[in-house]
Amino acid sequence: MTLVGANTQAAGISPRRLFYYNAGFLRQSHLRRMLALAGYELRLGLPGPEDGVIVWGRSPYAWRGEAIAARYNVPVVRIEDAFLRSIRPGRLGDAPLGLLIDGRGVHFDSAAPSTLETILAKHSLDDSNLLTRARDGIARIRAL
Numbered sequence: 001m002t003l004v005g006a007n008t009q010a011a012g013i014s015p016r017r018l019f020y021y022n023a024g025f026l027r028q029s030h031l032r033r034m035l036a037l038a039g040y041e042l043r044l045g046l047p048g049p050e051d052g053v054i055v056w057g058r059s060p061y062a063w064r065g066e067a068i069a070a071r072y073n074v075p076v077v078r079i080e081d082a083f084l085r086s087i088r089p090g091r092l093g094d095a096p097l098g099l100l101i102d103g104r105g106v107h108f109d110s111a112a113p114s115t116l117e118t119i120l121a122k123h124s125l126d127d128s129n130l131l132t133r134a135r136d137g138i139a140r141i142r143a144l
Contacts, residue, residue: 014077014103015052017041021064022056030095035079038101047074054079057106077103 018040025031025042032042040054047053047068055065057080069076082098105112113121123130 014040014101015050015075017043017047017051018054018077019043019045019047019051019065019068020054021068022059022061024056024061025054028095031099034099035101038099040101047072049074052077052103056080058109075103077101078106080106080108083107 016039018035020026020042026044035042035054042054043051049072052075053065053069054077055062057078062078066076079102080100082100100107100114100116102115104118105114107114107116125131
C-alpha cells in the first residue's frame with residue numbers, strides 16, 4: 001500500500017524527498033548533511049504527490065513552504081534544533097549536534113501537538129524496550 005500526500009502525515013510517515021523555500025537550507029551544509037544522513041533528500045522546485053515540504057519550525061519564512069504544501073496537498077515537515085543543541089550557543093556559529101524532525105508540530109508551540117507530545121500523551125511509558133533505549137541514550141550523552 002502506498003500512502004500519498006496528507007495520508008502519509010496522518011499515518012505518521014514522513015516523506016523522504018522534501019522541498020524547501022528558505023535559503024537557510026541552501027547555505028547550511030551541516031544541516032543538509034544531517035538530513036541526508038537521516039534519509040531525507042532536499043530539493044528545490046515543486047513537490048509531487050509523494051513528496052513533502054520542509055520548513056524551519058515556525059520561522060518568519062515558514063509560510064512560504066506551508067503555502068506550497070497546502071497548494072499541492074503534501075505534508076509539512078518541521079525541523080528545529082534539538083533540545084541539546086550544541087556546546088556553545090548557535091549565534092556563535094556552532095552547528096547543531098542534533099535536529100528535531102517533526103511532521104506534526106514543534107515542541108514549543110501549543111497550537112498543535114508535536115510528535116513528542118503525542119508520544120508522551122498516548123504511549124505507555126513503562127515499555128521495557130523504550131526504557132532501555134532511553135537509558136542507552138542517556139549513557140551515550142554522558143559519555144560525550
